[in-house]
Amino acid sequence: MNPTSDVVARLSGAVKRYGQLTALGGVDLVLHRGELLAVLGPNGAGKSTSISLLLGLIRPDGGRAELFGRDPQEIEARRRIGVMLQSAMLPMTLRVGELLRLTASYYPNPRPLEESAALAGVSDLLRRPYGKLSGGQQRSVQFALALCGRPELVFLDEPTVGMDIDARRKLWDAMRALVTEGCSVVLTTHYLEEAEALAQRVVVMGRGRVLSEGTVDALRAQVPLTRIRCVSDLDAATVASWPQVASAERDGARLRIGTNDAENVLRCLLYADASLRELEVQRAGLADVFTELTRDERTLEQEAA
Numbered sequence: 404m405n406p407t408s409d410v411v412a413r414l415s416g417a418v419k420r421y422g423q424l425t426a427l428g429g430v431d432l433v434l435h436r437g438e439l440l441a442v443l444g445p446n447g448a449g450k451s452t453s454i455s456l457l458l459g460l461i462r463p464d465g466g467r468a469e470l471f472g473r474d475p476q477e478i479e480a481r482r483r484i485g486v487m488l489q490s491a492m493l494p495m496t497l498r499v500g501e502l503l504r505l506t507a508s509y510y511p512n513p514r515p516l517e518e519s520a521a522l523a524g525v526s527d528l529l530r531r532p533y534g535k536l537s538g539g540q541q542r543s544v545q546f547a548l549a550l551c552g553r554p555e556l557v558f559l560d561e562p563t564v565g566m567d568i569d570a571r572r573k574l575w576d577a578m579r580a581l582v583t584e585g586c587s588v589v590l591t592t593h594y595l596e597e598a599e600a601l602a603q604r605v606v607v608m609g610r611g612r613v614l615s616e617g618t619v620d621a622l623r624a625q626v627p628l629t630r631i632r633c634v635s636d637l638d639a640a641t642v643a644s645w646p647q648v649a650s651a652e653r654d655g656a657r658l659r660i661g662t663n664d665a666e667n668v669l670r671c672l673l674y675a676d677a678s679l680r681e682l683e684v685q686r687a688g689l690a691d692v693f694t695e696l697t698r699d700e701r702t703l704e705q706e707a708a
């Protein structure tokens with residue numbers, strides 16, 4: 404579907420070791436023009452290491468990293484990207500407007516300052532010293548810096564950590580605007596609803612490997628689970644023994660049921676308990692898929708601990 408010329412960044416069999424620890428054990432990852440790729444995974448899965456390889460901040464011990472078909476350390480490739488990492492070392496005394504002007508000056512065709520500020524929702528902060536801003540405001544400024552050079556590809560490593568709901572929504576809208584412009588975005592996040600709301604494609608990593616990848620819908624289809632919640636006196640163990648029920652547990656007055664056959668379980672429930680109420684039915688979200696995909700990884704970690 405996507406011709407090779409559409410590829411803006413690629414890891415091929417990327418290996419990265421730190422002493423005995425294999426941070427990445429042969430990772431393949433492709434990013435196409437104009438797509439938002441969410442990279443998910445538990446702590447230590449290798450998400451930041453993958454991004455650092457694509458940014459040329461570290462070199463692979465095996466395999467290859469490519470940015471626009473070039474070595475990521477080449478300046479021609481780096482001029483085409485914008486970056487927001489987990490920690491930013493920015494001069495605290497500079498005003499936001501000065502920071503934006505300075506950063507934009509490194510790029511051949513930057514956005515006008517007002518446009519960058521408006522996109523990132525920091526127009527009101529331009530005269531404030533960066534060091535005097537709140538944590539969430541600083542993140543918004545870092546986002547403005549990532550997009551001010553009109554990059555073709557933006558790396559956002561957990562961009563919405565510390566942001567309130569309003570700032571987070573604004574950043575989501577800005578990410579969508581970037582993608583509409585044709586910009587590619589690599590987003591790492593622990594907020595699964597963020598990936599669900601924004602990503603065209605999702606990569607789930609665990610212990611330095613890619614566990615799964617695909618569209619949100621394709622990943623959801625791997626866990627064809629529906630969640631049913633209701634207030635009922637039915638015994639959870641009895642419900643759990645019904646053939647179509649994957650799991651059933653009690654949460655106070657509520658029963659929580661997981662099933663691959665919601666229609667039949669609903670019929671049985673309503674037949675078995677005429678006084679059942681507050682019925683909710685919801686198909687599996689990315690969070691359920693993530694839990695399933697990383698279950699083995701977490702079990703291995705617990706065994707090793």
Ligand SMILES: Nc1ncnc2c1ncn2[C@@H]1O[C@H](COP(=O)(O)OP(=O)(O)OP(=O)(O)O)[C@@H](O)[C@H]1O
Pocket residue numbers: 421424425426444445446447448449450451452453
């Ligand atoms: N410079 C380093 N030296 C030694 N080990 C490292 C270094 N950088 C990363 N690691 C290890 O490599 C593994 C992958 O780390 P990485 O930061 O890529 O994970 P992550 O998926 O980004 O995690 P998080 O969600 O916590 O940010 C971890 O076990 C980490 O401790």
